[in-house]
Amino acid sequence: MTKNKAKTGVLLVNLGTPDSTATADVRKYLREFLMDRRVIDIPFLSRWLLVNLIIAPFRAPKSAQEYRKLWTDRGSPLLFHTEDLKRKLIKTLDPALFQVEIAMRYQSPGIEQGLAALNKANVKEIIVLPLFPQYASATNGSVMDKVMEIARKWQIIPNISFISNFVDHPLFLKAWEELGNEMLAGENYDVFLFSYHGLPERQIKKASVDGYCKLNDKCCTNYTKKNQFCYRAQCFLTTRLIAQQLGLPEEKTITCFQSRLGKDPWIRPYTEDLVKELASKGVRKVLAFSPAFVADCLETTIEVGEEYKEQFLALGGEKWDLVPSLNSRDSWVACVKELVTAKTGQAG
Numbered sequence: 001m002t003k004n005k006a007k008t009g010v011l012l013v014n015l016g017t018p019d020s021t022a023t024a025d026v027r028k029y030l031r032e033f034l035m036d037r038r039v040i041d042i043p044f045l046s047r048w049l050l051v052n053l054i055i056a057p058f059r060a061p062k063s064a065q066e067y068r069k070l071w072t073d074r075g076s077p078l079l080f081h082t083e084d085l086k087r088k089l090i091k092t093l094d095p096a097l098f099q100v101e102i103a104m105r106y107q108s109p110g111i112e113q114g115l116a117a118l119n120k121a122n123v124k125e126i127i128v129l130p131l132f133p134q135y136a137s138a139t140n141g142s143v144m145d146k147v148m149e150i151a152r153k154w155q156i157i158p159n160i161s162f163i164s165n166f167v168d169h170p171l172f173l174k175a176w177e178e179l180g181n182e183m184l185a186g187e188n189y190d191v192f193l194f195s196y197h198g199l200p201e202r203q204i205k206k207a208s209v210d211g212y213c214k215l216n217d218k219c220c221t222n223y224t225k226k227n228q229f230c231y232r233a234q235c236f237l238t239t240r241l242i243a244q245q246l247g248l249p250e251e252k253t254i255t256c257f258q259s260r261l262g263k264d265p266w267i268r269p270y271t272e273d274l275v276k277e278l279a280s281k282g283v284r285k286v287l288a289f290s291p292a293f294v295a296d297c298l299e300t301t302i303e304v305g306e307e308y309k310e311q312f313l314a315l316g317g318e319k320w321d322l323v324p325s326l327n328s329r330d331s332w333v334a335c336v337k338e339l340v341t342a343k344t345g346q347a348g
């Protein structure tokens with residue numbers, strides 16, 4: 001066997017971001033994203049009408065303005081942090097054994113492109129790591145679906161394996177511990193708010209084994225074999241594990257969900273409600289964590305770091321700090337390396 005044939009292909013996939021902050025590019029991105037049947041899980045015609053006639057035209061100009069606040073000289077943070085992660089990961093792996101590519105589920109670089117590069121290199125297997133710590137059909141499930149849709153057209157399909165989620169991986173928790181401790185040094189906070197991306201309640205119910213999930217605190221705050229793929233349960237688990245790792249008092253730690261889209265009920269409690277509730281209860285200093293995201297993006301930097309902060313301060317709060325994402329810090333690179341090498345059995 002040649003060295004090339006023995007290589008393992010690694011595909012790191014994040015959500016995606018517009019090509020630029022032009023309204024037309026944001027509209028194109030929103031259309032592709034929201035036309036995914038795992039994201040807006042309603043019949044095709046209803047989804048098409050909703051996305052193309054309502055959400056994309058009305059939301060694109062507003063979202064484009066938000067993206068302009070987020071954009072940097074290097075473009076979208078979500079994309080350049082993923083590129084940095086790839087570059088640093090490659091440095092830790094044996095180039096004779098691994099080829100690493102990145103892809104975005106929506107827009108560019110696409111999953112087709114990443115898989116084509118691995119296919120061309122004739123890799124013996126492909127390990128796909130969706131960069132979402134908690135499993136949801138709308139994110140990790142969608143990445144898996146797309147990879148299989150592409151690979152099923154190939155003549156030779158190598159072994160393909162997926163990392164479904166990694167909320168309880170010791171190195172993921174260690175990376176958050178390191179990051180959290182940097183923020184906590186010399187600071188005092190009244191509340192530690194863990195804000196996760198929301199999901200429609202309908203999608204949680206659809207993923208509930210034997211109708212187990214009742215969307216209350218009793219079921220989702222217990223992590224069992226039955227609800228091991230419940231996004232809401234995985235979010236509560238993430239909060240518990242990071243809080244334990246950092247020694248945060250349980251009574252000061254809150255889990256909540258942001259970024260609701262549309263009128264359907266999404267998983268609760270909503271972050272926007274908590275911002276008001278905390279201010280009205282006299283809470284003054286909040287440290288916000290966003291551990292559903294591994295790279296800074298619109299949902300963290302702008303929504304949590306700016307919009308909720310402004311609201312909290314306007315309601316009498318004194319301090320609102322956001323813990324940045326893992327981005328490409330060394331402890332996170334070490335976690336990704338471990339996730340990948342454990343799957344293949346190849347030593348790094």
Ligand SMILES: C=CC1=C(C)c2cc3[nH]c(cc4nc(cc5[nH]c(cc1n2)c(C)c5CCC(=O)O)C(CCC(=O)O)=C4C)c(C)c3C=C
Nearest residue numbers: 015016017039063078132136138139197261292297298299
């Ligand atoms: C943490 C993982 C994510 C889940 C779960 C998720 C579900 C989900 N999202 C939408 C709608 C939108 N999300 C948007 C941005 C966005 N979402 C995630 C991650 C998850 N989404 C990220 C990382 C980002 C930021 C991307 C970036 O470029 O920085 C947006 C676009 C932004 C906006 O217009 O506000 C929308 C819309 C739905 C409907 C959904 C589940 C059903």
Ligand SMILES: [Fe+2]
Nearest residue numbers: 015197259299
């Ligand atoms: Fe989203």
Ligand SMILES: [Fe+2]
Nearest residue numbers: 213215219220
């Ligand atoms: Fe539940």
